[in-house]
Amino acid sequence: MQISGKREAGFDAADVVASLYRALLNREPDATGLDGHVKAVREHGLDDVVRTFPGSVEYQLIARPGPFWNYAATFDPVATIRAHENRARKAVPNHRVNFFGVAVNVDRFAPQLKLENIVEPPPIPANWHADMAEFGAALRAVERAGDTFTMAELGCGWGCWMNITAAAARLAGKKPFVIGVEGDEGHLEFSRESLGTNGIPTAQYKLLRGVAAAKQGTAFFPKQDRAGSMWGLAPVFAASPAQIKTLRKDKNYAELKMISLPEVVADHPRLDLLHIDIQGGETNLIRDSIDILNRRVAYIVVGTHSRVIDGEIIDILSRDGGWKLEIERPCFFTIHDGRPQTRMDGVQGWYNTRF
Template identity: 50%
Template sequence: MESRFWHYDATFDPIALIRKYEKPDRELLPGHFTNYFGVAIATKLFPNILREGVELDTIPANWHADIAEFGAALRAVELAGKNFCAVELGCGWGCWMNIAGAAARSAGKSITLAGVEGDADHLSFAHEAMATNGFTPSEYVLYHGIAAADEGVALFPRQGGNNWGLAPVFGATVAEQDQAIKSGSYEILSMVPLSAMVPPGGRIDLLHMDIQGGEADLVEAALSTLNDNVAYMVIGTHSREIEGRLFDLLPKAGWKLEIDRPATYHISHTPMLVAVDGVHGWRNTKLLPE
């Protein structure tokens, strides 16, 4: 059966960009898997998936992303000027900070990277990955919190293992916070507003958003900040409903969809379940005129 990851639509050539940013002299590090772009990932992060080695190719997809997502992130790098700023919401081990940062570095751009993550263990993995891949503390910042449109308090589930798909509860009341503390099942974290991550000069070249189904809510709530400060968005979409809301919200605000691979479903399951999350790459025509 043909891979579902070939079924995207784009206004640019994502495969050409992926080939352009291949790191040909990628090296093997003990205990790591080195991907197509030269980014080393500790195998301990995904012990059931990764083995020590060097990735030969990443098309149409590898263990975590596909043509559409790689292409969209690299499109943001390509469109940026000599200074590249990327922000990753729900950064986990810092996947897209590392990949986009490595690509921008190979293109001779200066780098400013930021990530937001609710899980403290994953945040430590991100610090480790950034150091392993040669990023200095002056080039990145990591926030332990929950990405949001405004300040506030969120509850984040305490994981019982290597879980990478946990979702927060936003705007927790005092009563909910008290209950969370008593249950021991949740951690109380600050909500980190997107506006706090806008660098001096006011431009984020790449905003990568994968926040377990909260994408459309955040886009709607933070649309003014996005319009004024974000040049390109790569959004992991967790349902067709989310994609529909983005189709409604963003074009009206001057955003152009440049690459789209829809979320796909297990249609034989009742109720239907998402088989693979979708990917959108949106260009802000206010900041990046065509």
């Protein structure tokens, strides 16, 4: 039965909407919300209105459904995210504008989503590219920085975390400088475009094409016909002489420089944030770069790609003693043919007590 804005068969839209508020949100409706939902019932029918309640941030905070709430933290990521809202954000043609005011050319960067011309609510529990644990961790690094904010994003893609943390830093009155390392030439161009779109001048960023690694050397990185078609491309490290010969002839791979952390940090005395998302190479990078991490990096946000990596990084940084885990959400997986297959990356946020 379709319930209109008027009483039908003993039911009234206002009564039904009020019942939804009490059952799902544990409160009486406010006048504005009640009027808006009754109007929506009248225009679209009850089914459409009922579906809006579980998708609301208010309901998410009460019910906490789904795996993105499966985090452990020493701070409140929801409150942290809300504290960094860009209240002046507004729509940008052919872009999606997130909660922090960052405009993203989704049509170019992720055309399969078709999410242009939208101003986003808070990413609670997640938005189209990251969840609140990762947002919360990155924003904690901004909060812990001083008057300036310097960060590096390893595997920067379209420059997601460079843009978001720079936007949050500027809103907090801090001067940002961001560094991006990326193996895909097209994705590096996406980063350049997005930084320009969001008002970050060339003097405040540095982009490096190569593969982030613990040591210098050469790696082979997959090519793709259209940038943005595939994300999460994994490089080939430590190829044998025979593999090197084959890969150099393969037009589907580019031979790239391996960029070590000392080169990324360069002459910056401190990185306020190091964001690592390098498709399974994060354990080796952290283990083999622990000395410079200890001396020069104040905060690490790392995307993990298996439960094994989750545990390895916790073991490495916990044993060091100077690093404290602030937030962790494990990766989660499906089971295929008796083996786990990672479906969603995990995330960890660590701060360096030496700073």
